[in-house]
Amino acid sequence: MTQARIVLRDTVLERGKRLMEVTQIASLTELVSLMFSRYGKHLEQTWEVQPLSPTFAAAEPPPMPQRQSIATSDSESDFVFDQPITGL
Incomplete structure (x- = not known):
């Protein structure tokens, strides 16, 4: 295994x-390895953002409106x- 030495600012x-x-990792070496393996490709x-090669998904077209019918009923339960509405 190759060794390298890095210097970190106090805040880092x-x-x-x-x-x-938080991750329960035992050493800074393991932490750096984890970060490189998980976030290096990203x-x-x-x-550098390339204007001709977007990395986002294309927007979906808006859904087509659908006709809705309201069922009518002649029952007495309608x-x-x-009474007029009062007290508002």
Whole structure:
């Protein structure tokens, strides 16, 4: 395994230690390896936005309106306003 030495700012080191606690990773080496393996490809693809090669999905066309019919009923259970609305 190749070894490399990196120097981290204090704020970055603090965040690294918090991430180690959250992820229960034992060392900064493992944390850096995890971040490279999970997020390295994304960083490569999105570092510089290319205007001719979008990375987003095309918008879906709006749904076509559908006709809706309201069923009519002649039964006596239909609601009828018998009293005027008051007190509003």
